[in-house]
Amino acid sequence: MLSRVANTLYWMVRYVERADNLARLIDVNQQLLLDFESLDSERLRGFWQPIILSTGDEDAFAKLYDETGSAEVIRFLTNDPKNPNSITSCIALARENARTVRDQLSDELWEELNALYLFSRSDEAQKLFDVDPPRYYENIRRAAMTFLGIAASTTSRNQAWDFMDLGRHLERADKTTRFLDVSSYLPAAADGQDAISPGILHWTAILRSCGAMGAFRAARREITAESVVDFLIFSKDFPRSVRYCIDKVDRSLHLISGTPRGSFSNEAERESGRLLSDLNFGSTADVFESGLHDYLDALQGRFNHIGGEIFETYVLMPERVQISPGAKPPTLSDAALWRMEQQQSSS
């Protein structure tokens, strides 16, 4: 497929996934706030600041807003057009990407994303956002899920799908680490009972932000820092755990190149394989040894590295792609084959 198209599909899905995750993050924390007695502005700041920090957009936020109150943070993350990572910005970007590869998408898939886009800028959405935020976020999440479902049931399992899957899982892994990272920014508890300490309420909120509450309960585990971190990073089965996502990323990358798993034909595959093995054989002990925040930060760095290498390999330098023997034989003209042959023999 066209390199540009592959790149666009990858980003389209990443943006939808990002909007979905943000919607959950805000909704969960907004509801969590209801469990606290009224907070003064200082403590409200203490509540929201970690969330802004975890998204990595703290500088953009500081430029746009003077205060860190609920209204400001929620607007910034939800529908501030000046924040390129707000929910509505992500939806618009996803839709813009979809528009440029519309011919690759099923009618239903395009319509769903377009409908979400139209909703996100409708008066109806504004009204819901004002009077019934949980329903507003539910609408966003539901549309993102529907998008995912339609994609899964109408997209041929070819490279287009592999690139979309790649985008989704890389984004998901990144978001899971960011939501976990919220806990690292929480102020240390003074007396252990402080409402704004990373106690059970906060770990619950983090699990719910990752949509993991039900699955976590089903695993019959107690809510502790260790068990939540273990679940969200190392679970083999939970579809939003970092390990699960990286397993999918690694799988998609190998499907795209046709290289058998366990080996590699480009840097993206090498890094995903190495990361996957770290996760397969890692444990919470490693995490707490290096410190949760530093560990998560390192993970995010590695995700970015993989993302950068994907771009380098498939978008910037398509001429360099090596086709391994296991791959489906590409349909290349004689002239192109001859050219490839020359390139290979002259190196």
Added chain:
Amino acid sequence: MEMFKGYDPGKFYDEMFCEDGSVRSHCAPLLQKFGVIDQKDFLTRKANSELYFLRQGITFNVYHDDRGTERIFPFDPIPRVMPASEWEHLEAGLTQRIVALNLFLHDIYHDQQILKDEVIPRFYIEQAKHYRPEFRGVDVAADTYIHICGSDLIRGGDGVYYVLEDNGRCPSGASYLLENRNALKRAFPGIFESLGVRPVDSYPRDLLNMLHHIAPRQDKDPVCVLLTPGCYNSAYFEHCYLAREMGIDIVEGKDLVVVDKFVYMRTTRGLLRVDVIYRRIDDDFIDPVVFRKDSVLGVPGLMNAYKAGNVSLANAVGTGVADDKVIYYFVPRMIQYYLGQEPILPNVPTYLASEEADMKYILKNLPELVVKAANESGGYGMLMGPTASKDEIESFRERIIADPRNYVAQPVISLSTAPTWCDGAMEGRHIDLRPYIIYGKDVKIVPGGLTRVALTKNSLIVNSSQGGGSKDTWVLR
């Protein structure tokens, strides 16, 4: 019939009603079907069809709007109906015309016999803005230049169809023709039953067959692509739509690369040779090495591959000379010269400002005439004599005298009208017809075409850039 009560066909030729107010017989069954729909139901269904366009993203951007508001092209749900005999006549006339145009283009890019025989003065060709002398002697696939033609037809007060202009470069609008039918079928499924409306859905198939036909390599499945200027182009929806319907890749200039006079696209598996490009970019932008140097939309080196016969373009380079409104004047002569036939579809009477007698006539009668610049389209560069101000007329007079080669004049033709829903009432609005003619192994014309309607009362300008909308076009069996 409720909604059509009190409809006044006025003094124009109306497509649905005769002068005495009776229904034209071929429209009677349709009117009966609409008769059982009450106004409220009609409006709900109309709104549904608009929602369909919005959800499909069949929209254009409103410029200078921060919220990025998008609008749909206005769609009127009352179809324009054409009896079989009328269509047969149009089909024969359009076929004759595209055959002659292709013979003409081949001729002027080779021996120029028609110029040597002085059927068309050489000066007109050599001065044509879109004539590409550097492509003389280049053989193109299947000797075809115009593969897709959009010829605009109008019907005058006398009920006669005239050809108003030919669009032999990148005619757009075919997707609207297809989507109008889809929208109408969704909104009014009942009215199609048993009326014998000919389907239009063969268009993408015909288009793809044509692209395959002109491929330089006939021994294997050719790789065809649609070349778009990009997603900010106003016809981008159409580009995507057609590419998807045909199952071919849509590419931008940066997706293609030319190596040793072969064109390749950059794919995730390396370079893939391209055989046929359905290009929706004008000549000017297609190759910065040969044409506009500042074009970032084109493919450097593409013209070398094209001249070497390694890639085919639809439409070919240099067809713009046939779009020139001065050259249009000579199309009936081309038909006589190349085919030895009389033109089936007449041109609108046209005066050339470069001809002494015509110039005199034009300058004397400016307030009654329509004046057009030879190479403008979309309703731009035009003087509508009867509605123009004195200043406008005088400014055109100066322009015509300064550059006669660039101007033609025509009498005002009162376009036929069709009942159109306008703010709560059914009123007559002027329409034209743009059929899409595909010239591949043989000539294919999807029945009907895009009926464009001037939504502003009394306006004769149907272009979407000037407040035009469209209707579904029904050709009956």
